[in-house]
Amino acid sequence: MRIQAAESIRTEDACVHSNLADRPAPTKTAETGVPDGAGANVAAAAPMLSGAEITIQALIDEGVEYVFGYPGGAVLHIYDALFQRGDAIKHVLVRHEQGATHAADGYARATGKCGVCLVTSGPGATNAVTGIATAHLDSIPMVVITGQVPTPVIGSDAFQEVDTVGITRPCVKHNFLVKRLEDLALTIRKAFFIAQSGRPGPVVVDIPKDVTDPNIKVPYVYPRDLSIRSYNPAKRGHLGQIRKAVEAMLDAKRPIFYTGGGAILDDAAAPLTELVRALGFPITSTLMGLGAYPMTDKQFVGMLGMHGTYEANMAMHETDCLIAIGARFDDRVTGKIEHFCPHAEIIHVDVDPSSISKNVKVQVPIVGPVGSVVTDMLGVLRESGGRPDQTALAAWWKQIDEWRSIDCMRYDRSSPMIKPQFAVETLYKVTDGDLFLTSDVGQHQMFAAQFYPFDKPRRWINSGGLGTMGFGLPAAMGVQLGHPDAQVACISGEASILMCIQEMATCKQYSLPIKVVLLNNGYMGMVRQWQEFFYESRYAHSYVDALPDFVALAQSFGHVGMRVEKPDQLEAAMREAFAMKDRFVFLDVIVDPSENVYPMICAGKGHHEMELPPTMSERELA
Amino acid sequence: MRHIISMLVENESGALSRIAGLFSARGYNIESLTVAATDEPSLSRMTLVTRGNDDIVEQIKKQLNKLIDVVKLQDLSEGEHIEREMMLIKLKAAGPDREELKRLTEIFRAKIIDVTEASYIVELTGASRKLDAFIEAAPEGLITEVVRSGPTGILRGAKGLTL
Numbered sequence A: 001m002r003i004q005a006a007e008s009i010r011t012e013d014a015c016v017h018s019n020l021a022d023r024p025a026p027t028k029t030a031e032t033g034v035p036d037g038a039g040a041n042v043a044a045a046a047p048m049l050s051g052a053e054i055t056i057q058a059l060i061d062e063g064v065e066y067v068f069g070y071p072g073g074a075v076l077h078i079y080d081a082l083f084q085r086g087d088a089i090k091h092v093l094v095r096h097e098q099g100a101t102h103a104a105d106g107y108a109r110a111t112g113k114c115g116v117c118l119v120t121s122g123p124g125a126t127n128a129v130t131g132i133a134t135a136h137l138d139s140i141p142m143v144v145i146t147g148q149v150p151t152p153v154i155g156s157d158a159f160q161e162v163d164t165v166g167i168t169r170p171c172v173k174h175n176f177l178v179k180r181l182e183d184l185a186l187t188i189r190k191a192f193f194i195a196q197s198g199r200p201g202p203v204v205v206d207i208p209k210d211v212t213d214p215n216i217k218v219p220y221v222y223p224r225d226l227s228i229r230s231y232n233p234a235k236r237g238h239l240g241q242i243r244k245a246v247e248a249m250l251d252a253k254r255p256i257f258y259t260g261g262g263a264i265l266d267d268a269a270a271p272l273t274e275l276v277r278a279l280g281f282p283i284t285s286t287l288m289g290l291g292a293y294p295m296t297d298k299q300f301v302g303m304l305g306m307h308g309t310y311e312a313n314m315a316m317h318e319t320d321c322l323i324a325i326g327a328r329f330d331d332r333v334t335g336k337i338e339h340f341c342p343h344a345e346i347i348h349v350d351v352d353p354s355s356i357s358k359n360v361k362v363q364v365p366i367v368g369p370v371g372s373v374v375t376d377m378l379g380v381l382r383e384s385g386g387r388p389d390q391t392a393l394a395a396w397w398k399q400i401d402e403w404r405s406i407d408c409m410r411y412d413r414s415s416p417m418i419k420p421q422f423a424v425e426t427l428y429k430v431t432d433g434d435l436f437l438t439s440d441v442g443q444h445q446m447f448a449a450q451f452y453p454f455d456k457p458r459r460w461i462n463s464g465g466l467g468t469m470g471f472g473l474p475a476a477m478g479v480q481l482g483h484p485d486a487q488v489a490c491i492s493g494e495a496s497i498l499m500c501i502q503e504m505a506t507c508k509q510y511s512l513p514i515k516v517v518l519l520n521n522g523y524m525g526m527v528r529q530w531q532e533f534f535y536e537s538r539y540a541h542s543y544v545d546a547l548p549d550f551v552a553l554a555q556s557f558g559h560v561g562m563r564v565e566k567p568d569q570l571e572a573a574m575r576e577a578f579a580m581k582d583r584f585v586f587l588d589v590i591v592d593p594s595e596n597v598y599p600m601i602c603a604g605k606g607h608h609e610m611e612l613p614p615t616m617s618e619r620e621l622a
Numbered sequence B: 001m002r003h004i005i006s007m008l009v010e011n012e013s014g015a016l017s018r019i020a021g022l023f024s025a026r027g028y029n030i031e032s033l034t035v036a037a038t039d040e041p042s043l044s045r046m047t048l049v050t051r052g053n054d055d056i057v058e059q060i061k062k063q064l065n066k067l068i069d070v071v072k073l074q075d076l077s078e079g080e081h082i083e084r085e086m087m088l089i090k091l092k093a094a095g096p097d098r099e100e101l102k103r104l105t106e107i108f109r110a111k112i113i114d115v116t117e118a119s120y121i122v123e124l125t126g127a128s129r130k131l132d133a134f135i136e137a138a139p140e141g142l143i144t145e146v147v148r149s150g151p152t153g154i155l156r157g158a159k160g161l162t163l
Ligand SMILES: Cc1ncc(C[n+]2csc(CCOP(=O)(O)OP(=O)(O)O)c2C)c(N)n1
Pocket: A440, A441, A442, A443, A444, A445, A467, A468, A469, A470, A492, A493, A494, A495, A496, A497, A519, A521, A523, A524, A525, A526, A527
């Protein structure tokens, strides 16, 4: 579907684009797309736009609300076109391109829409790479528009030239270099389609500056319907396989659901919850899937994996029927593969066929969007009228409750210092469980996942795949913009927060009332924990020396800063912070520097070989 | 096991690097890769030879299929197929070696396509194993240069790998 007859014409008439603002939305006529060969007709009716104007108009036609960006030479034509369109699209000026990508990513995770970034060539693009890779590993729909040097100088080591398509190739779902103006609108349409369909992911569109030249215009038509012959993501699961899966579930004696980020990405929470409740099976989740099933429900046995609960991991080890939904058997989840689910028949639902049988061989693969497959499972289950073996299920629950009674996440509640676990519990209490919580990476991330039960999807926003420190604060900006009236907090560590601290200025500029809850333990706690366990407490460069005064720092950005050091002051301080509905508040919570995340599966161990937290008497001995 | 994977790929500038990059990024083994145009200008045909156990090859195929530029893919090794590779081999051919090399060329049904007083260039087409065998059989010390195309292949029968 090329837009034909779209020969570029050069016009010296610089006023042409100045009446753009009055132009009626041009694409409503293009609902049915551009049939091949219809180019001549289209050219007559379509408005003439420059590449820069096309870029902006295409975003508007995609329904994009926010663009997170940072200007520079190669995108100046685009910024000028943006300026001319006034309020049709909102641009959020970040303070570092990494911030733009994480903000767009946070927006996408919290709203389910596509995140959009606009950055310049060279350093703009390279600064964006961390955020692109972060989105890639967690399958987040995002379109990143990068400026590029003009086509005639590509390959000449021109000023601010990098091979953006080459650098980002391994960390995008797809990328494009747009060499011809005539291809621009269709390429942007393809980028949004690819980013949001199938297994979502980031798509980079690299646009050389000459392609956005304001003086060269082509007829603009935004193709609505699009098909790409080499790209056909599955739309439904195979019904025969779904029947087989339901039979296996009904035959199971010790079943468990294991859900991942895919259940959230595909908005499968409602049918998933219905199916799990209808069967009465236990359910566990990965770090990325938290909230797809209500975590306060008693069928939820906690997160699994390295810092999962004892009951979830033991159940994984003992299960005879594992129902994996939108999860990818990541090494942080499986522990040592040889020990993984030794007794189970495995059902695996995923929209991406390459996820299936990648790390663990499965018996019932089902390729399809998880929401539709789970809905079909429910249908088949109801139709069959079958019920799981109630006696076996009761025995299974009895066993799980025994594992539960071990209380694997106990911690010292009488400590005179604030325990990070207590801080998260207090956060839950103060926010009534109604919060969008973004996280950075480290112990605080694990404590948040363990101690803040999310009952809804898209509430827990963290970089699970890449584990990107610096993600939390900019991601929270995107979340807050996507949900302007919601409570949004970022839980962080004193090391992580410094990686994107500059975004406090963005928060000020756009009056984003985010609450930063800093669990300040003075260490790169997660690194320190590994050094304590596996390197005989040789704390090589994990002490975060020369920390700023975070309260003063927040204030210098125009925000409210607060510090708490005593457990009995914490709740009041948090309430005070969250009561400031229209202010960004930075809460520096001084926590016990020596606390570790338990339970833990150490490297090379299986689910049944967890380290539990030290008991009271062990603590006294130590 | 050795697999010959044949693909129709969008004739886009980045397609080749995406495929090569996939192999290096995921640590898959790649023995040869050939690319050329087809009768359909928007498509190129790639033939890729790789080795691995069934699980790995299955993953390779899935990952290749996942690339947006890959339109269609077929594992030729799964069916009856024809495999052909071309080799140009430059040999030192002086004195008594000339007769010996001519005989060898005939046995392999190869062609001598360039002759000087001191050398032959032999052209040989066939399955890769046949090319290996020729190299093996050439008298020691006579090979100056070996140029191989890497295998291409096609399924037997009426059905084709088309859109
Ligand atoms: C960009 C980046 N660099 C390094 C790491 C490795 N890393 C993982 S956790 C961590 C320490 C984080 O410290 P802090 O933010 O204080 O959190 P804590 O563990 O103390 O809660 C480090 C360095 C990472 N995940 N990301």
